[in-house]
Amino acid sequence: MRIYNLISLILLSAFLAACASSNSGSVYSRDEARKVQTVKTGVIESVREVKLEGTKSPVGTVAGGAVGGIAGSSVGGDGKSGIVGAVIGAVVGGIAGSMAEEGFTRKDAYEITVKLDGGGLIAIVQEADEVFKAGEKVRIIESGGVSRVSH
Secondary structure, three states: OHHHHHHHHHHHHHHHHHHHOOOOOOOOOHHHOOOOOEEEEEEEEEEEEEEEOOOOOHHHHHHHHHHHHHHHHHHHOOHHHHHHHHHHHHHHHHHHHHHHHHHHHOEEEEEEEEEEOOOOEEEEEEEOOOOOOOOOEEEEEEEOOEEEEEO
């Protein structure tokens, strides 16, 4: 029963990590609210599908290590073999947990290249939560080093 509780905790942690941050063009952080933003306009030159790497927090590693350690200790038996099994299980579980977290939180994104009306060419990568096509007129919204493309 304990192992099921631990697995549930890991899955919940991965889900929360996936929700924690966003590179979406439609989602603003609380810090971005009520701040002046600069708006530029332009035309999309190209849109390329890319991936945003997932989070690599200690949550996946620690949770995987805990599960691996528990599983390894039960395989190893008593005494020294149980300790060795727990250590090996914790290492393997930590690596697997880290990789699982990164995979679960990876997102589809676009690299959007825009020819600005005032001249110049820029590219912005953001989450693929809105559809963009070459030739569309768009706005580039900038504030505090963060830029996003919007219709």
